[in-house]
Amino acid sequence: MVRTHSMRGFSLIELLLVLLIIxxxxxxxxAVMGRTPEKTKIKTTTTLVETVVPQALERFYADMDRYPTEEEGLAALVKAPAFEDENEAKKYGGPYLKKVPVDGWGQELHYEPVEPGSGTDTSIRYKVWSDGPNKQSGDDDDIRSWSEEESST
Structure with a gap:
């Protein structure tokens, strides 16, 4: 009895086509995963700049009846600054943050209090921003707590 086996399998072209698709x-x-970390850094930094730090600044303001000075900076949200007045030192209810905030690229955030009547929108009491992905301040990729329209009114 002679058996004939038909050869089964994939042709070379079929194998190459599968490899090409894979x-x-x-x-x-x-390519998609390479961009995801950058988007995550931007989103995390935006949340810090627009929500987390402003909430901490408002809690500082509620306790102290003022925002941190430029010299005190965002470090005042982590550790009590050196107060000249003992009564002011007693009002400090911090820390308001666990550590000085850094953006998604490891750079400290910038903070600038805005003096009332300094030519900006009266709703802006302070500015918080990140230099963004290129780590250079003043560019279009900066992530800000305010809009340019608010700043120019």
């Missing part, structure tokens, strides 16, 4: 999908996955 390579294309892997390349697409790597």
């Amino acid at each position: 390579s294309a999908l892997a390349g697409l996955f790597i």
Whole structure:
């Protein structure tokens, strides 16, 4: 009795086609995943600048009836600054943050109190910003707690 086995399997072209599809999908996955960390850094920094730090500044204000000075900076939200007045020192209810905030690129955030009547919108009491991905202040990629429209009115 002679048996004939038909050869089953994939042709070379079928194997190459499958490898091509897998390579294309892997390349697409790597490209998408390569951008995700940058988006995550931007989103995390935006949350810090627009929500977390302003909430801490408002809690500081509620206790102290003022915002930190430029010299005290955001460090005043972590550790009590050196108060000249003992009564003021008693009002400090911090720390308001666990550590001085840094953006997604490891840079400390900038803080600038805004004096009332200094030509800006009266709703802006302070400015908090990150230099953004390029780590250079004053560029379009900066992440700010205020809009340019608010700043110019």
